[in-house]
Amino acid sequence: xxxxxxxxxxxxxxxxxxxxxxxxxxxxxxxxxxxxxxxxxxxxxxxxxxxxxxxxxxxxxxxxxxxxxxxxxxxxxxxxxxxxxxxxxxxxxxxxxxxxxxxxxxxxxxxxxxxxxxxxxxxxxxxxx
Numbered sequence: 001x002x003x004x005x006x007x008x009x010x011x012x013x014x015x016x017x018x019x020x021x022x023x024x025x026x027x028x029x030x031x032x033x034x035x036x037x038x039x040x041x042x043x044x045x046x047x048x049x050x051x052x053x054x055x056x057x058x059x060x061x062x063x064x065x066x067x068x069x070x071x072x073x074x075x076x077x078x079x080x081x082x083x084x085x086x087x088x089x090x091x092x093x094x095x096x097x098x099x100x101x102x103x104x105x106x107x108x109x110x111x112x113x114x115x116x117x118x119x120x121x122x123x124x125x126x127x128x129x
Contacts, residue, residue: 003121007056013110015049020103061121068114
């Protein structure tokens with residue numbers, strides 16, 4: 001499989017992560033689920049995924065590496081934001097009730113995959129000889 005196609009798939013995974021449930025909190029028979037679309041940063045993730053998609057199609061892997069790093073940074077920023085905001089409102093017991101959902105894993109896996117595939121593209125792996 002060509003590296004370009006793998007990068008494009010990783011970009012799509014990152015983009016889809018915005019719309020999937022990112023985390024949920026369960027307690028007292030109630031479950032509240034939130035996606036990245038509910039945050040203010042979702043547009044940055046979409047822009048990063050879109051730009052990485054365009055550079056992947058063009059075969060420009062160096063910008064894709066940096067965009068993959070930016071996507072991974074957004075992953076850590078979102079995780080920090082969630083725990084910080086919840087920490088102000090609820091105690092440590094309630095924090096233990098937080099469950100990561102598909103959006104969390106899609107953003108993390110897509111970001112890591114994008115970085116790996118772009119580095120492989122830079123190394124020339126997957127090119128036709």
